[in-house]
Amino acid sequence: MRVCYLLLCLRDPQHYYAMPAQDSIHILNVASSSKQAQRAFFAPMRRAVTRPGCWFQRSGAVDILDAVERQRRGKAASNGDGRTTALLDTIRFEHYIEAVSGHSEADSQEGLNLVLGIADEIDAFRSQAELARLTPNRQRESSSSAEAILDMLRTSAATRFPSTYKVVHISYPRYLGSTIQQLVARGRQDNEEKGEKSRYYVSGPLASWVANPRIPGKHAFAEDYEKDPALAEAKYECRPRRAVNPYFANEVAIRECCREAAQQPVAVDYVRDKATWVPQYTFAPDFYPVKGGLYAMHADLAQTADRAGVAMAHIRSWQDHVVIGEQENQLEVKVTERRPVVRVDFVLSYASDPGAVPPMEIQIRWARLLCLELRRMGFPIVRFTFDQWQSKDSMQILEAQGIETDRFSTDVSEEGWRTLRDVMYEGRLEMPLRELVVAELLGLSRLPNGKIDHLGDSSKDEADALAGAVCGALEAGGQEDPSGERAYLGEAVFYGPEPDVSLSPLGMVPVRLMRPDQFMPDMRPGMDSPLGPDTWSDTSWGYLQ
Amino acid sequence: MTAAGSAAAALLAGADGTALEARRASQDVFTEEPVPLTVFVQGRGYLNNPPLSEVQYEAVRHAERVFYPETFELLAGSADKEVRNYWSTPCRMVNFLELEWGLPRQRRRQGPHLQDDRDAGLLPAAVPA
Numbered sequence: 001m002r003v004c005y006l007l008l009c010l011r012d013p014q015h016y017y018a019m020p021a022q023d024s025i026h027i028l029n030v031a032s033s034s035k036q037a038q039r040a041f042f043a044p045m046r047r048a049v050t051r052p053g054c055w056f057q058r059s060g061a062v063d064i065l066d067a068v069e070r071q072r073r074g075k076a077a078s079n080g081d082g083r084t085t086a087l088l089d090t091i092r093f094e095h096y097i098e099a100v101s102g103h104s105e106a107d108s109q110e111g112l113n114l115v116l117g118i119a120d121e122i123d124a125f126r127s128q129a130e131l132a133r134l135t136p137n138r139q140r141e142s143s144s145s146a147e148a149i150l151d152m153l154r155t156s157a158a159t160r161f162p163s164t165y166k167v168v169h170i171s172y173p174r175y176l177g178s179t180i181q182q183l184v185a186r187g188r189q190d191n192e193e194k195g196e197k198s199r200y201y202v203s204g205p206l207a208s209w210v211a212n213p214r215i216p217g218k219h220a221f222a223e224d225y226e227k228d229p230a231l232a233e234a235k236y237e238c239r240p241r242r243a244v245n246p247y248f249a250n251e252v253a254i255r256e257c258c259r260e261a262a263q264q265p266v267a268v269d270y271v272r273d274k275a276t277w278v279p280q281y282t283f284a285p286d287f288y289p290v291k292g293g294l295y296a297m298h299a300d301l302a303q304t305a306d307r308a309g310v311a312m313a314h315i316r317s318w319q320d321h322v323v324i325g326e327q328e329n330q331l332e333v334k335v336t337e338r339r340p341v342v343r344v345d346f347v348l349s350y351a352s353d354p355g356a357v358p359p360m361e362i363q364i365r366w367a368r369l370l371c372l373e374l375r376r377m378g379f380p381i382v383r384f385t386f387d388q389w390q391s392k393d394s395m396q397i398l399e400a401q402g403i404e405t406d407r408f409s410t411d412v413s414e415e416g417w418r419t420l421r422d423v424m425y426e427g428r429l430e431m432p433l434r435e436l437v438v439a440e441l442l443g444l445s446r447l448p449n450g451k452i453d454h455l456g457d458s459s460k461d462e463a464d465a466l467a468g469a470v471c472g473a474l475e476a477g478g479q480e481d482p483s484g485e486r487a488y489l490g491e492a493v494f495y496g497p498e499p500d501v502s503l504s505p506l507g508m509v510p511v512r513l514m515r516p517d518q519f520m521p522d523m524r525p526g527m528d529s530p531l532g533p534d535t536w537s538d539t540s541w542g543y544l545q
Numbered sequence: 546m547t548a549a550g551s552a553a554a555a556l557l558a559g560a561d562g563t564a565l566e567a568r569r570a571s572q573d574v575f576t577e578e579p580v581p582l583t584v585f586v587q588g589r590g591y592l593n594n595p596p597l598s599e600v601q602y603e604a605v606r607h608a609e610r611v612f613y614p615e616t617f618e619l620l621a622g623s624a625d626k627e628v629r630n631y632w633s634t635p636c637r638m639v640n641f642l643e644l645e646w647g648l649p650r651q652r653r654r655q656g657p658h659l660q661d662d663r664d665a666g667l668l669p670a671a672v673p674a
Contacts, residue, residue: 001592002585002609009579016574016612048592055591115611158640164611170644180645187643196637201607203600204645211646213598236647 001048003027003116003166004099008059013095017161019113024096026112028156030149032124034103040120042066042089042101049091056093063092104144110152113160116168117153123171123178125149130455146179173205173240175443175455181205181240205238243445247417247452251442253425258433265346265432266370270353270360277360279350281370287345289379289487290314294478295345296383297374298408298468299367299391300461308362309349309465310370312381313473316343316430316480342423342473343480344431345379347462368394372401378489383476385468387411408468410452410460416467417444417452423470437462570619578623581631582606600646607639614638 004027007013014021031037046064049056056062066089088109089101102109104125119125125146150169157165171180187200209215218225224232234240248254265287270277289295293314301308318338325335350367353360364386375381384398385408395405410416423429431437440463443454454460582605585591597605610617620632 002582002605003611005585005591006579006609006611009575009577011574011576051593053590054593055585058590116608161611163638164613165640166608166611166642167640168608168642168644170642170646172648173645180643183641183643184645187641199638199640201604201637201639201642203604203643206600206646208647208649211598211600211644212649213601214595215649238645238647 001045001099004093004097005055007097007115008056008093008095010095013097017115019160022096023113024098026098026100026114027116027118028100028102028109028112028114028153029118029120030102030104030109030153031120032104036121036124037101037103038089042091045091045099045101060094065090065092104149110156112156114153114157114165115161116166117157118168118170119149119153121171122146122150122169122183123174123180125179127179150179172235172238174234175240175244175458176242176439177443177458178240178455207238208236242439242443242458243455245446246442247444247446248421248424248441250425251438253427254438254441255433256427257424257429258431258438261432264348264434266348268348268350275358277356277358279366279370281373283377289377290480291483291485291487292479292481293343293380293487294383294473294476295374295379295381296385296469296472296476297367297371297381298385298387298465298472299364299394300387300409300464300468301362301364301391306352306362307349307459307461308364308367309347309461309463310367311347311462311465311469312345312374312379313342313466313469314345314476314480315340315473315478317341317482318479319428339426339428340474340479341428341430342470344429344466344469346432347434347437347466347469349436349462349465364391364394368397371398371403375401375403376489378487380487382478383472385472387464387468408471410464410467414452416464416471419474420467420470423474429470431466434462437466441466574616574619578620578625578628579632581627582609584627604642604644606636608642610636610638 007025010016013019013025014023017025019025029037029041031040046066048054049062050064051057091099093099100109100112123146125144128145128147131145153167157167169180169183171178173181184202184204187198187202190200191198191202204211207218209217209220218236221232221236224235230241231244261284263284265284267282268279269282271280293316295312295314297310297312299308299310318340321337321339322334323337324332327333350362352362367386368384371381371384381403383404383406384395385406386395387407387409391407395407398405408416420429436459440454440458440460443458444452444460444463445455447453579585580588580591582602583596586594587596617632621629623629623632
């Protein structure tokens with residue numbers, strides 16, 4: 001309203017800004033929904049400018065054009081001078097100055113001569129990535145994404161009023177790293193770099209009662225804090241958590257699984273190769289295959305193809321857990337359970353770079369090539385899983401190399417997340433510390449539709465890869481040799497997945513499971529005598545016959 | 546910048562900056578000189594609202610700078626002391642205002658990305674980490 005007032009103080013606003021005399025000057029407030037636009041912007045503004053005796057009433061005609069009024073006036077009015085605003089609630093002042101109440105559901109808010117644009121509660125807008133995930137077939141909605149709204153406000157204002165335009169982003173943060181937090185961080189960085197010349201004004205994060213003098217304090221929201229402290233902290237204190245209704249809520253348990261690594265086991269960089277890019281890996285000195293381990297990899301290419309996560313894991317050992325069971329006669333018995341301890345060898349992600357020359361796009365074959373390179377290094381990789389995207393070709397190539405492949409997606413079923421959480425919370429997972437993976441796990445939320453997903457612009461590519469690799473390792477089985485010795489290319493289990501024991505002759509261990517230096521084991525399943533061990537005799541043969 | 550803005554600026558700069566000429570130039574630009582923000586917010590003839598907090602006041606002061614810088618110099622030479630004092634207070638010219646503020650009041654919407662009030666009940670309560 002203040003800006004409308006200032007413009008109306010000008011003798012000839014269009015002349016002042018060197019605009020054609022018939023052009024409108026717009027002030028646009030964009031809310032996340034039509035109801036929000038009505039409630040937070042249009043209704044209060046309408047009341048203010050129509051209050052008898054106020055300056056706007058004294059200074060000239062004020063024309064309120066809301067849904068009812070538009071319907072009453074019919075098409076004739078709608079096709080007037082404000083084509084773009086014909087379907088939006090608008091307050092028209094003299095000199096073609098218009099305050100427009102926009103929202104994300106509106107078809108288009110392009111083409112306005114914006115001197116001031118406000119994105120109200122910008123964190124309530126869905127990001128492009130979210131829209132792509134939630135409504136992949138509704139491309140139209142891409143114009144209502146947070147990114148599109150921000151871009152529209154900036155371009156509409158900067159092209160019409162290059163030096164004087166104002167774009168305001170206001171919101172409380174919905175989660176860590178949300179849009180408003182990114183905007184504030186960018187503004188602060190610009191302030192630091194350019195000082196007085198910076199074109200950004202940054203305020204916050206500030207609690208409601210600091211920003212608004214009419215709120216006496218935190219106690220005004222006591223009920224909200226009692227009901228849902230996490231949400232209340234985000235809403236009123238701008239202190240969001242990583243996730244709403246987090247799936248991995250126990251950060252301590254996750255961090256307990258991580259070990260500090262001086263160097264990530266596998267780091268990826270990219271080099272030009274003729275007209276394309278290829279990844280180049282750096283392997284840590286202590287990254288080597290351990291005898292006995294059967295390794296599983298998982299690659300997860302994001303739907304937007306801007307990042308892809310890859311991880312590898314294997315079972316390090318089996319732990320014996322004694323649990324108490326109850327017999328039919330109510331007697332307690334000790335039951336020993338074997339549970340695998342999983343070691344995650346590495347988690348990494350490829351990132352695309354559309355700005356590179358030539359543009360760098362992620363190719364799923366990169367993960368396949370990494371797998372084959374690791375095999376050359378001696379890692380007996382016996383299983384490779386992909387998510388649902390673009391993996392058919394790679395799967396066939398790996399199968400031809402004797403590597404079992406499958407599809408595995410955390411988007412289809414919760415199983416991967418549940419398995420990962422169980423293994424982590426029981427302390428049966430070891431992984432190199434990687435903050436991105438930890439942040440992604442902590443950022444996973446159970447959404448209202450039951451899906452486990454990340455919010456907004458955050459990612460889960462590496463977390464997906466981790467869950468896939470851990471599940472793959474559990475499927476692959478095996479365990480590290482207690483000696484911890486390094487495995488080399490050509491050892492027993494190297495040339496393919498673990499053979500199916502059921503297909504071996506009775507009592508024979510599949511040869512490929514034996515190393516050259518091993519003899520036939522004493523204990524051979526299926527070769528036990530029904531009369532007990534060491535009782536093989538002619539008699540027993542006779543008994544069997 | 547063209548038109549009244551630049552004419553006024555040229556006049557202001559080229560005529561020894563006398564107050565009289567500045568006022569004349571201001572009259573060329575404005576039908577009435579804009580009152581200070583406090584008057585606009587609290588004045589009975591304007592919005593008749595409660596005062597802004599210091600934080601809100603500073604944000605609005607940066608957001609309202611939609612005139613060319615030369616025009617603010619004209620206003621700083623106003624005959625009205627209140628107007629003169631207000632507009633002569635330095636304020637950095639910015640284009641973007643990033644305001645990370647807590648919600649000003651309770652809203653029915655309970656969580657992120659719920660486009661409609663009907664969805665609010667679907668969102669489960671957040672679990673403290």
